[in-house]
Amino acid sequence: MKNNIVLKRLEISGVVQGVGFRPFLFGLAHTHGLAGQVSNTAKGVVALVEGPCDAVADFVRQIFETPPLLSRVTGIKTKELSPRGLSSFDIVKSHGTRHRKTLISADVSICSDCLAEMKNPKDRRFEYPFINCTNCGPRYTIIRDVPYDRPKTSMKSFQMCGDCQKEYDDPLDRRFHAQPNACPVCGPSVYLTDPGGRRLDKDPGDGLTQAVAFLKQGKILAVKGLGGFHLAVDAANTFAVERLRQKKGRPDKPFALMALSSSVLFDHVHVNEKEKELLGSYHRPIVLLEKKRAGKKNMEYAGLSPSLAPSNNCLGVMLPYAPLHYLLLEKGPDILVMTSGNRSGEPLSIDNGDALDAFGHIADYFLFHDRDIYFRADDSIARIQAAKQRFIRRSRGYAPLPIDLGRELPPVLGCGAGLKSSICLTRNQNGFLSQHIGDLDNHRVYKFYTQTIDHMKKILGIDPVLVGHDLHPGYMSTDYAKSLATCGVTCVPVQHHHAHAVSCMAENHIDEPVIGLTLDGTGLGTDGHIWGGEILTCTHSQFSRKAQLSYLHMPGGDAAVLEPWRMAASVLFKAYGRPFLDLDIPFIRALDPQKLAFLCQMMEKNLNSPLTSSAGRLFDAISALLNICHTISHESQAAMELEAVAVNADAGDTAPIGTSYSFDLIETKREDFTYYEVDMMPCIREIVGDLKQGLSPEDISNGFHTTLVNAFVAAAHRIGLDTGIKKAVLSGGVFNNNLVLNHTISGLEKKGFTVYTHSQVPTGDGGVCLGQAMVAAAQNLVQNKD
Secondary structure: HHHHEEEEEEEEEEOOOOOOOOHHHHHHHHOOOOEEEEEEEEEEEEEEEEEEHHHHHHHHHHHHHHHOOOOOEEEEEEEEOOOOOOOOOEEEEEEOOOOOOOOOOOOOOOHHHHHHHOOOOOOOOOOOHHHOOOOOEOEEEEEEEOOOHHHHHHOOOOOOHHHHHHHOOOOOOOOOOOOOOOOOOOOOOEEEOOOOOOOOOOOOOHHHHHHHHHOOOOOOEEEEEOOOEEEEEOOOHHHHHHHHHHHHHHOOOOEEEEEEOOHOOOOOOOOOOHHHHHHHOOOOOEEEEOOOOOOOOOOOOOOOOOOOOOOOOOEEEOOOOOHHHHHHHHOOOOOEEEOOOOOOOOOOOHHHHHHHHHHOOOOOEEEEOOOOOOOOOOOOEEEEOOOOOEEEEEEEOOOOOOOEEEEEEOOOEEEOOOEEEEEEEEEEEEEEOOOEEOOOOOHHHHHHHHHHHHHHHHHHHHOOEEEEEEEEEEEEEHHHHHHOOOOEEEEEEHHHHHHHHHHHHHHHOOOOOOEEEEEEEEEOOOOOOOOEEEEEOOOOOOOOEEEEEEOOOOOOOOOHHHHHHHHHHHHHHHHOHHHHOOOHHHHHHOOOOHHHHHHHHHHOOOOOOOOOOOOOHHHHHHHOOOOOOOOOOOHHHHHHHHHHHOOOOOOOOOOOOOOOOEEEEEEEOOOEEEEEEOHHHHHHHHHHHHHHHHHHHHHHHHHHHHHHHHHHHHHHHHHHHOOOOEEEEEEEEHHHHHHHHHHHHHHHOOOOOOOOEEEEEEEEEEHHHHHHHHHHHHHHHHHHOO
16 A cells, blocks of 8 residues: 555665675665665665555665675664655766775685686686776775776776676676676786896786696796785795795795685695694685694695794695685695785785785796775784684774674774784774784884875774874884874774774673783883783773782893793793702703803893893793793794794693693782782703703603693782782783683683673784774763863
């Protein structure tokens, strides 16, 4: 009946652009016999829907229940209008507004439909390296502005041919309004050059064919991908792998691999069902997988070069996500090294000319394409730990998708840390984390950092009124935050480990006091010393330091980070004083006595020997003390190698680890609470005794891991009894260590704690920006109430 006809205006928010949402609504409207229209706006998608009341209700319900795979509906605002007698459902031209509230999709791996077409010799896109549709392909890395339409992407210079335009205009076609839609006739193309930029291919397809041949010959190939360049070699060719290490100046850091399929990995790594699912997800992160090897002490494995990840139990592997990757792997080696293409310490190269300049001295050949990358994005890195996905780096495939914060926040910028930097912008209940940015001391990285902030503010329509930043005055992120103060923005300094704890609270929607175990490498404390082995009690707005690792000297300051033997000398000096120089252990015999004596003088006189409570530096010390790693060539190397010798691959990460050494919990009565100092010197003395007895590094490393976990669990238990708090959060880069994470969780749960961990943002410094934003908002709220 006529009075049963309704017209509703729907404002749909979320990830609803570039994911096939309008054709989804078009088809849904036709299914229910509804009329109206739909368009993109800067806020998301707006639809007018007219028809029988029940049919319109079913239409709205299905938007929530069966949206397109890549979409994420966060809300629908409904307004009832007077029926207009509409007769058709149309997709109309997008229009912008001053207020931008749409969510931008991350880049998406090639879908099964496009992959099948690319493999079909009868398809017009057979072996086309840029095949895509609304369900896959580049998004964030090609967008200049919103709404997400072709003129605002790097595809604007490619005029579609008649066939592509027909697909683009057909609401029932899989490529309807797929902004990167193209084919060999009208779209981007690949080509091959030498390091001087001279083209080597003559006919279409020649470049790819030659590139594959060069990979099989052991050459180094630079490959322009989705979010930047990779340097590729055959992963089974040890000569090629070692040559890449030598030319890139990367002697030890593990190389990332790309494999044609998960099945080709089964001979090389252990892959459980959750890991297989993560590998095959459309996000396509690098997944850390445990190596298969013949014996517990044999770090080599069959079929692949042993130089891929020396002294490490894991390989980092991803499956192909761009069509070009599939073509290289199908025609060439089925497992390739795919390491980042950049100058050392700088961001990924995204420009063809810059790539030639940056690593023309490394790559033998360059496989370019002519589709611009507007915004770089490193590969994400994840692993399955304690049965959950954990991020080591959250970047391509995930950024800038939001984290649901479970509460309304004002517009806030979290500036991140100095290392492994990323930024966070908040809007309503969403926290938008950027892709991985890097270490801000490099001027090119800092430029990328400021560009990222400006770009995300623009495409997300967020103008922050608050800025949370690290306490450290020497961080470039702190300088950036302070530069905003002149524009009327309120700057809130946030202690590093408080930000760590609150980032974990935020993603777990915790809004009550917690005990935060924050273990990492460095963070400036409120006493001016370097923290990193802390137990805090905290809320979003404030914290109290309740326990810490005993302070150690860092002789030489930052040099002690690069040379862990200095930290080994420091723990021995604290345990024995100057007489440690006479200890009859392999570590002492391996070093120059004059260097050790000089370090003693520095620590005795407090010369360039800042104090640290860092768990990361303690791991470095034990690694060097066991003669595993005296100097590092990449971050966390000493700790990673210490973990590697401790892990019993046959028993798995949840098996009991070694017998505990001794430790002391030193109590100090303060004004209104008991403070605990975790003293590991009894452990150090017992390790020295074991070294004198010739105990293996594997057994000692196991014992150290057990002791550290037991010490922090014991301290947290005491604090729990003192405060009545029974919720614990774990954060900081040390929890990337499988043994520490698994056994800390189980140890705290046995003491009656409910334990919360990271699964949506990195536990390391890549997640600090979220905590900074939350703390800034909470402190501002408290001040406004006062």
